[in-house]
Amino acid sequence: MTPARRAAALLCALTLTVSACGSSEQKEEEESTDLRSQVDVSGDFGKAPEVDFTAPLEVGESASWTTEKGDGDPIGQASTAVLQLTLLDGRTGKKAISTFDKGQTPLQVSLTEQFLPSLAEALVGARAGSRVVVASTPEDAYGAGGSPQIGIKGGDPVVMVADVLATDPTDVLDGPTGDEVEPPAGSPTLVERDGVPTGFEVPAKAKKPTEVQVVPLRAGTGDAVEDPDRVTVNYLGAVWKGEKPFDQSYDKDPTTFSIGLGAVITCWDEGLVGQKEGARVMLVCPPDTAYGNTAQGEDIPARSTLVFVIDVLGVG
Structure with a gap:
């Protein structure tokens, strides 16, 4: 029993609750030029990003890219990561939810659990200190059901900006050394x-x-x-x-x-x-x-x- 305490539920709206959503193969970074040119992300790492694009955004295939590369530990396929995450509706261009909002805290996500496929795929290999941007098809996000609690309708594409604050250590000691x-x-x-x-x-x-x-x-x-x-x-x-x-x-x-x-x-x-x-x-x-x-x-x-x-x- 790790000494855990009962904390408030994480932003459940960012976690999939439908089984119909399956991940399609994301474009490689060099193939995402078109979407990257349409989505402008600015602001400092660890601060609320400014995201600008012309809505509705057409996303034929999910794509991701890194606007800032960190030098911390990389996220593995079975890792848990701590993120500051901002999510926007690609149909309207409006922010749906963000961990930077008042009263919110960074989001702890396990890549082994059911999670937004396009974001989970984009995070693998990203190092702590990185800012990752994802333009996701509806199928790789909330699918036909959408996410009514944050205003995303079924079939809406989604834009996500994830600042990777931390992930599981890759170099672990056998015991204390000091x-x-x-x-x-x-x-x-x-x-x-x-x-x-x-x-x-x-x-x-x-x-x-x-x-x-x-x-x-x-x-x-x-x-x-x-x-x-x-x-x-x-x-x-x-x-x-x-x-x-x-x-x-x-x-x-x-x-x-x-x-x-x-x-x-x-x-x-x-x-x-x-x-x-x-x-x-x-x-x-x-x-x-x-x-x-x-x-x-x-x-x-x-x-x-x-x-x-x-x-x-x-x-x-």
Whole structure:
């Protein structure tokens, strides 16, 4: 159980709900000259784009191109990516929806799930830091059913602008690599067996903290975690003064998640920012930064303070 919290649903309007839509083979970039000349995209990466074209836009075959190439990790066919995404109706030229809109957040999308085919195909191979533009046929977007909740009628072509903020790390360490750091007196002590974390010993007189405690145990030297990076970690978690851990990943595959999007508990979202690849860090999480009033099965009662050790193995 990765320490996830229940976040609001992502922009469901950007995810396919009909099975009739199938991806046609997209044009290669050099063959998309005509559409590229008709669709003008400007503005800085990471900011709301300005998109201009003469409507209605005729899209005979879906096409995609990159207006800005990043140098981060590439998106794989089975990757999860974090995007700022703007979608326009090709029939009207009007914006349908955007993650830049007030109250919205970047969109986390898994390419293994049912998603707009033309966009999913265009994203494969794009590197973090890239801006990708897609002009999509109706068949490669919302098909005959359209998407009434965002004003797209059946048979409308769609124009999409995706800023790739992050994706799964491609280079992942086997374990922490940084120098050991002496934790402050009174902190929980990490218990290890053959170098593998197995639990914690909490001093008898130690009081539960009221704020997140970030206790470095090994200092990493790689890239620092930023919001909304994708991060790969190994971890072990226990209830404060609990007899045994409630979960760990050290005898499994490491887990990868997004920072700052509510994919994990608040304690992780806050405590891992700034930690560098190769680091080992202990987080002590008060209830309001963990699961609050909600018990997580029998192992984590409501209002539990939690202790984690986390090895930062990759930052994407």
